Amino acid sequence: MDISQNPSFTYFSDENFINPFMDNNDFSNLMFFDVDEGGNNGLIDNEISSPTSIISSETFTGESGGSGSATTLIKKESTRNTGSKDSDQTKEMGHRVAFRTRSKIDVMDDGFKWRKYGKKSVKNNINKRNYYKCSSEGCSVKKRVERDSEDAAYVITTYDGVHNHESPSHVYYNEMVLSYDHDNWNQHSLLQC
DNA sequence: CGGCTTTGACCGGCGC
DNA sequence: GCGCCGGTCAAAGCCG
Numbered sequence: 001m002d003i004s005q006n007p008s009f010t011y012f013s014d015e016n017f018i019n020p021f022m023d024n025n026d027f028s029n030l031m032f033f034d035v036d037e038g039g040n041n042g043l044i045d046n047e048i049s050s051p052t053s054i055i056s057s058e059t060f061t062g063e064s065g066g067s068g069s070a071t072t073l074i075k076k077e078s079t080r081n082t083g084s085k086d087s088d089q090t091k092e093m094g095h096r097v098a099f100r101t102r103s104k105i106d107v108m109d110d111g112f113k114w115r116k117y118g119k120k121s122v123k124n125n126i127n128k129r130n131y132y133k134c135s136s137e138g139c140s141v142k143k144r145v146e147r148d149s150e151d152a153a154y155v156i157t158t159y160d161g162v163h164n165h166e167s168p169s170h171v172y173y174n175e176m177v178l179s180y181d182h183d184n185w186n187q188h189s190l191l192q193c
Numbered sequence: 194c195g196g197c198t199t200t201g202a203c204c205g206g207c208g209c
Numbered sequence: 210g211c212g213c214c215g216g217t218c219a220a221a222g223c224c225g
Contacts, residue, residue: 119200
């Protein structure tokens with residue numbers, strides 16, 4: 001599947017996506033999308049589309065150990081399906097965000113602490129899919145990480161849910177951002193994690 | 194020793 | 210009802 005030509009995906013390149021801390025990873029092809037990525041086409045079904053998908057702050061670290069990190073800010077709000085459907089479908093997994101990055105490493109340190117709880121080989125993908133849970137108490141955010149089946153240079157990361165706590169590296173993160181007086185950094189959005 | 198990873202088993206949804 | 214498939218559980222092992 002060629003995701004890049006899918007209209008339901010928002011595609012990021014480094015032209016509109018600044019990564020001042022880019023070190024080990026090549027984020028030249030970053031994108032994210034909502035709803036599921038499991039289907040072949042990923043077209044958004046109007047009836048089951050998730051109401052909102054937000055990534056408030058992401059901190060990618062090229063190598064664990066802090067040698068280098070790329071900080072990313074993505075925010076998306078899609079408010080279609082505004083209450084027209086029955087509200088009982090608004091369970092906990094209301095927010096799902098996925099994006100694809102070109103990265104040498106499988107799992108990127110985004111500032112949160114993840115605990116691996118599963119690994120599966122899925123159809124249409126020779127690579128294994130890894131399942132992670134936020135290890136913070138009371139936070140049930142999940143994350144799936146898999147290599148792109150067609151281009152193993154890309155990693156597809158899917159987040160389910162929204163963190164109800166701040167990132168452990170949040171303080172450090174904010175300091176970094178504030179030191180960057182750049183228009184593209186929406187600092188206020190960082191605070192609504 | 195505590196937290197994490199690994200990995201097979203188990204479960205539920207869905208299509209036929 | 211059955212089988213497939215994706216997601217989760219949990220025991221065992223590993224590691225700092």
